[in-house]
Amino acid sequence: MTTxxxxxxxxxxxxxxxxxxxxxxxxxxxxxxxxxLIPAIHVWVIDLQQFLPQINTLExxxxxxxxxxxxxxxxxxxxxxxxxxxxxxxxxxxxxxxCIPTHIQLGHHAHGKPxxxxxxxxxxxxxxxxxxxxxxxxxxxxxxxxxxxxxRPVEHLDLAQRFFHPxxxxxxxxxxxxxxxxxxxxxxxxxxxxxxxxxEGLSYGLNRFEVNHELNHPARFVSIDHQSTNHWQLHRFTPxxxxxxxxxxxxxxxxxxxxxxxxxxxxx
Ligand SMILES: CC(C)(COP(=O)(O)OP(=O)(O)OC[C@H]1O[C@@H](n2cnc3c(N)ncnc32)[C@H](O)[C@@H]1OP(=O)(O)O)[C@@H](O)C(=O)NCCC(=O)NCCS
Numbered sequence: 001m002t003t004x005x006x007x008x009x010x011x012x013x014x015x016x017x018x019x020x021x022x023x024x025x026x027x028x029x030x031x032x033x034x035x036x037l038i039p040a041i042h043v044w045v046i047d048l049q050q051f052l053p054q055i056n057t058l059e060x061x062x063x064x065x066x067x068x069x070x071x072x073x074x075x076x077x078x079x080x081x082x083x084x085x086x087x088x089x090x091x092x093x094x095x096x097x098x099c100i101p102t103h104i105q106l107g108h109h110a111h112g113k114p115x116x117x118x119x120x121x122x123x124x125x126x127x128x129x130x131x132x133x134x135x136x137x138x139x140x141x142x143x144x145x146x147x148x149x150x151x152r153p154v155e156h157l158d159l160a161q162r163f164f165h166p167x168x169x170x171x172x173x174x175x176x177x178x179x180x181x182x183x184x185x186x187x188x189x190x191x192x193x194x195x196x197x198x199x200e201g202l203s204y205g206l207n208r209f210e211v212n213h214e215l216n217h218p219a220r221f222v223s224i225d226h227q228s229t230n231h232w233q234l235h236r237f238t239p240x241x242x243x244x245x246x247x248x249x250x251x252x253x254x255x256x257x258x259x260x261x262x263x264x265x266x267x268x
Pocket of ligand 1: 082085110111112113114126127128129130145146147148192195196197198199200201202203
């Protein structure tokens, strides 16, 4: 699987007017054809710093609302990360939807989950940020959520006792101390991915469902709202050293393609 995403800097005003002009953008995102989206999940883990030299070009892909959000961030780094992530999201979506990135309109569900409003499609996506990394997950037909977290030292047992399912907390406490932080983030990312897939976010209640804690076993739901059977799938991954990541989606098992083994390259 090709894992390079690259594009060429271009004169934005001259190239974004219609589909024919798209060719002259000389932009290429090396992703599988749209047909391959079914029944797969594609995940991009992006080191945002690599795109800093192109940030002025990338910013032009954002709509006014996104630019306003970016400029409301207090720290420059957060503004840059938001800008790069949302521009790359538009580039990826445009490739799948066969349209111009700036023509895409995103809507937001009640708790803030973004979705593709225009053009109408069955593509689902979700994004997550941590440190200088972002992750974008794309699939078709089924709601999806993704979460990545850097292993920042935290009061993990206190947090687990407060937010996790009681059995997750108990199992975490039983682990050797040096394994607890990893396990905590392994569970945390699964739980965040799920509440993001549902779109309800933290209002869902992290203690309403239980995931397994054994990092050397495939991730799975133990129960959701006291029911052991459900239509939800989970997958854990390691986005980078000292990071945990997870994807949750509703529906059947799907192939997952990760696009992070090869650094993202930009052709100037
Ligand atoms: C969604 C949520 C769990 C994100 O957690 P996080 O670990 O801090 O952040 P992540 O980096 O993993 O994800 C953030 C991204 O998730 C997406 N997102 C936002 N709300 C979402 C939701 N309810 N469900 C799924 N995804 C959501 C956005 O794309 C966001 O990135 P962006 O702001 O750059 O567009 C948390 O912010 C939450 O619960 N939000 C809901 C708030 C709410 O209920 N609002 C109601 C009034 S709008």
